[in-house]
Amino acid sequence: MSRSSLLLKIELRSNPEMLCIVRNALGQLAAMLGFAETDCNAVVLAVDEALTNIIRHAYLGDAEQPIEASFHRIHAPHEGESGDALEIVLEDRGVTVNPEKMCGRALEDVRPGGLGLHFIRESMDTVEFSRGNGRNRLTLRKFLHVHKSEKGS
């Protein structure tokens, strides 16, 4: 069974200048939750890359479109166990992301672009994308401490 509490919610425009604001806030939030420095950096990188994808691909570079970012502390099952995690939900009203483009590219192919999705997947424990009510919704989870599930939990 999952439990969730909202820690922070940010409504921002799809302006690249806003990325550093979100990074700074998220870095401090992750540290406050007890993530090690490497994991804080990983979470910040993943969210930055996800927001970059929204700006570039969902909004095609338009800097005035809305993005909602909400940050939750959750307790949820993970790989047969359960644990506390930081869950980040990013929502936008941009164009539908083509799932074909969500495959990234082979890293052996040395060229610019296509790295962002790889960074997101490598940095987070779970990555889920959905589309509904005219919105793209990306849910990212990073677990803090995973421990065995207790009976009835």
Added chain:
Amino acid sequence: MQIATRHLDKITIFDISGDIDLATSPQLRKALLHEFRELKMPRVVLNLGAVRYIDSSGVASLVEGLKASRDVGSRFILFGLNRTVREVLQLSKLVRIFEIYEDEAQSVAP
């Protein structure tokens, strides 16, 4: 992000500070391509010691700089990578394609 430029003989040294992200990476890309394509500098060295953050668009700019250097037969060198920058380059699995040194003395050595 800020770029300070120095010249040492036929070497250009860029001292980069701040964050390299979607907002700032075009500036870095433009500076690198100018040095290689327009000025045909035989060696361009990037001091990344004061870079707090780099994302995939920043890595992409470095890759473009590297490709431009290869096109004109120049060298493109990075040094001063802190933990954050090194982690991102390692995550990209592109760290092996760059010429990386610990300090400036090694980077400008003949």
